Amino acid sequence: MTSLRERFMPDMKEAMKAGEKEKVAAIRLIIAALKEKDIEARGAGKGEATDEEVLGLLQKMIKQRQESISIYEANGRPELAAGEKAEVDVISAYLPKQMSDDEVKAAIAAAVAESGAASVKDMGKVIAILRANYAGQMDFGKASGLVKAALAG
Numbered sequence: 172m173t174s175l176r177e178r179f180m181p182d183m184k185e186a187m188k189a190g191e192k193e194k195v196a197a198i199r200l201i202i203a204a205l206k207e208k209d210i211e212a213r214g215a216g217k218g219e220a221t222d223e224e225v226l227g228l229l230q231k232m233i234k235q236r237q238e239s240i241s242i243y244e245a246n247g248r249p250e251l252a253a254g255e256k257a258e259v260d261v262i263s264a265y266l267p268k269q270m271s272d273d274e275v276k277a278a279i280a281a282a283v284a285e286s287g288a289a290s291v292k293d294m295g296k297v298i299a300i301l302r303a304n305y306a307g308q309m310d311f312g313k314a315s316g317l318v319k320a321a322l323a324g
Contacts, residue, residue: 175225175265176205193254197261204228226266226307233262234312270309278305279318291322 179202186194208220208228220228236255243252270278278301282288286296297318302311 175222176219178265179205193257194261197258200258201229201232201262201265204232223306229262229265230307230311233259233266236262266307268308270305275309275314276317278309279314279321283318283321288322291319294318294322297322 179198183195183198183202186198205220205225205228208224212218212220212224236259240252240255240259243249243255279297282297282300282304286293286300288294288297294315298311298315301309301314301318
C-alpha cells in the first residue's frame with residue numbers, strides 16, 4: 172500500500188490534467204505544509220513525518236479552515252467560505268473514514284478500561300491511547316469532551 176505522502180503528487184498531476192484548479196490549489200497547500208513539517212522534523216533531528224503525523228497535519232488544516240468558514244459566514248462573505256469548504260472537501264478525502272458517535276463512545280470506553288483511568292486526572296492517558304489507535308478517524312476536540320464526561324460520571 173502506498174503511503175499517504177506518496178498519493179499527493181500523482182493526485183495533483185491528475186487534477187491538473189483534468190483542469191480542477193481548486194483541487195490542485197488544495198493539494199499544493201497540503202504539499203507545502205508537509206514540506207514545512209519535514210523541515211521542522213529535520214531541525215529536531217528526526218526524519219520525514221510519519222503517516223500518523225501527516226494525518227494530524229491534515230486534521231489541523233481542516234480545523235483551521237472550519238474556523239475560517241465560521242468567521243467568513245459570520246461576516247457575510249459566503250464566497251470566501253465556499254473556497255474554504257472546497258479545500259476541506261479535498262483535504263478530507265485523504266483522511267480515513269470518520270468514526271460514528273457510537274464508535275467513538277465504544278473506543279473511549281475501551282481506552283478507559285485499557286488505561287485503568289479512574290478520574291478526570293487520568294484523561295491524558297485515555298486521550299494518548301485514542302490518538303495512538305484512531306489517528307485521523309475521530310475529532311479529538313469532541314472526543315476529549317466525551318472522555319471528560321465518561322471519567323466524571
